[in-house]
Amino acid sequence: MKKYIFLCLLFFFPACFVSQTREGGIERARLHYDAGLKYLQQNSLGEAKAEFSKAVLEDPDHPDYYNVLGLTYSKLTDYEEACKNFKKALKLNPDFSEARNGLASTLAILKRVDEAISEWKKVLADPTYRFPETIHFNIANAYLDSGNLDSATEHYNAVLKFFPDHLMSHFNLGRIYEKNGKYDLACEEYKKSVTIDKAFVPAHFGLGENYFKLKKEKEAIEEFEMVLVLDPNSGFGEEAKKYLEKLK
Secondary structure (H helix, E strand, C coil), X not given: CHHXXXXXXXXXXXXXXHHHHHHHHHHHHHHHHHHHHHHHHCCCHHHHHHHHHHHHHHCCCCHHHHHHHHHHHHHCCCHHHHHHHHHHHHHHXXXXXXXXXXXXXXXXXXXXXXXXXXXXXXXXXXXXXXXHHHHHHHHHHHHHHHCCHHHHXXXXXXXXXXXXXXXXXXXXXXXXXXXXXCHHHHHHHHHHHHHHCCCCHHHHHHXXXXXXXXXXXXXXHHHHHHHHHHCCCCHHHHHHHHHHHHHC
């Protein structure tokens, strides 16, 4: 009888020990994660990476830890490692849209635009994602950079349905209309930009150029002079001076 009790205890003890070790690892992982977040907020990226790396070692089944490690690698410009960690987060939780957005943003930096857009569209398909306008803007920028102006226009307009006063969406729509030779429409978008931010030099310069193309000389002069008032020594300022020499 005594032998039987002793054997049972031997059998049971390792299970308790494994359970306690697992719980300890989860608790240590959380402490490393919290420490890493503090370092990340301070932009102490090396320390943040070290803490998040310890977190994933202690608890390799937690997608949040891989996500913040991916974000940290991205900030450190180690984009391949960033992608690896975002993918690990998504393997553990395929519905983790924040990690998918991080992966897409990193792929875009790596000029893997088609892959990035594909991942962003998966985020848009998530009805619980809180910032769809940000995803539309990211997709629009990717399409603009790749020369797909029609798709870029579609997604900038989607942003404006959420935020009618989104400055950069109006400005980039102005750029698209200008590229397509639709100078009147370009002026309308640039005017919306400067209504939102009166000191936004690129839009004033865009207005000047498009008024110049439309042969609206008075309006063009006003916009180029505004550029010189706001930022005379910039590249925009230098170009505005050249236009004014032609116009006066």
